[in-house]
Amino acid sequence: MDISVVIPLYNEAESLPELTDWIRRVMHANNFNYEIILVDDGSTDSSWNIITELKKSHDQISGIKFRRNYGKSAALNVGFAAAQGEVVITMDADLQDSPDEIPELYDRVKNQGADLVSGWKQKRYDPPSKTIPTKLFNAVTRKVSGIHNLHDFNCGLKAYKKDVVKTIEVYGEMHRYIPVIAKWAGFSNIQEQVVQHYPRKYGKTKFGPGRFIKGFLDLMSIVFVGKFGKRPMHFFGPVGVLSFIIGFFITIYLIADKLISIANGTVYRNVTDQPLFYLSLLAIMIGTQLFLTGFIAELVSRNSSERNKYHIERVI
Structure with missing residues (x-):
């Protein structure tokens, strides 16, 4: 299988049909052999019902449902375990990530040898209350991790070599630091790709200001475990x-x-x-x-x- 698309979601019922149709169009246009793994992180709306209906008409779609909301990291970790593609693509379910980026992401991993390619939303459609803390967060992460070529560590649109997702473990709020985790695991070819960012079309953001505090704590944890986990x-x-x-x-x-x-x-x-x-x-x-x-x-x-x-x- 060429590509596994892993999509964690929480209360995104409105966007799922449009998103999966968009992904399918891109895959068919490029003759990719693919699968779409939708991980429902304990949604309280009709997201799981939508996934069930989509599965009936599209064999490439599979769904995983949590009994309760565990967080994006848990959803990604389970999705990574289920993925079978040689290249694994992750994206958010809110239609702010473009599936049209998939062919180039795939090429950079499959043919150009990248271990991980992280998207960079160079032009964002988010309010300053979100973009300013994000810039600070990314600057600190670059300094601490030593990965100086990434501008946006937390972009949901990423491409991974299969070995990467089968090696790393994502938990807590660690999804923000997957490039750092991959680096500590020995995957050094980490690249960046400028990607299109769209305004949110349905619903509202699921992340509050508290995520930045948790994020910095998790960054310290990753740095410590990565350097001293086996020699405290x-x-x-x-x-x-x-x-x-x-x-x-x-x-x-x-x-x-x-x-x-x-x-x-x-x-x-x-x-x-x-x-x-x-x-x-x-x-x-x-x-x-x-x-x-x-x-x-x-x-x-x-x-x-x-x-x-x-x-x-x-x-x-």
Whole structure:
């Protein structure tokens, strides 16, 4: 099979017939062998009924329905597991992504060797309350992840090599960082394609301002797990030891200063009366806790069933 189109959706009943017809026209015009996987993320409208009717008349369409709303990341993860195409295309169900972009996305993955091609909505039809935070979010993500050639990490329109979607795991709010996850998994050929963005035709957006806070927290999680997931002591250990050493030497200084003052017959206040004493005590406690955290995390990591799971590209 050439292409799997994975579409997560939540309360998008109005747009589904038009979207699937549009995809089918593009696929037939390019003679693609394809499938469309519609993942209903616990919709409360008639989305599932529409999917059921579409399935009756189109064998290429399949549907997956969640019992409740789990989020876009969960829908994508399940869709990736079900996809059989050599190239996997994801897009939103709100008709703001254009299926006309599929042939070029497919060509860049299949024939030009890209592991992942992310869409860039260079001209957006969203209000400033959405576009300004998005620009800030993308700038921070580029800086932290080291993927400097992407302008829009969160664009729903993406193309993946099959190996990518079968290797990565998407959960929480991690769908915003799929290029970062792919990079940490060893897929380095990550490209960008300028794509058309259309105004929303039906319904309203399902995302609120709280998604940016969750997004930054998830970015920190990805960076930490990607760098230190199999060696947590390398993160906690140095910071803990440094904090402990600082606290220890401050304590030695205070004690030595006290002893010198006694030897010289100088009236001197108690060590415990000085703010530096409590600072040193705090540094020692924090250092000890961080070191023990790294030690425990190392034990957990070494006893995990995933401890020796590595992504192998090929064997000859």
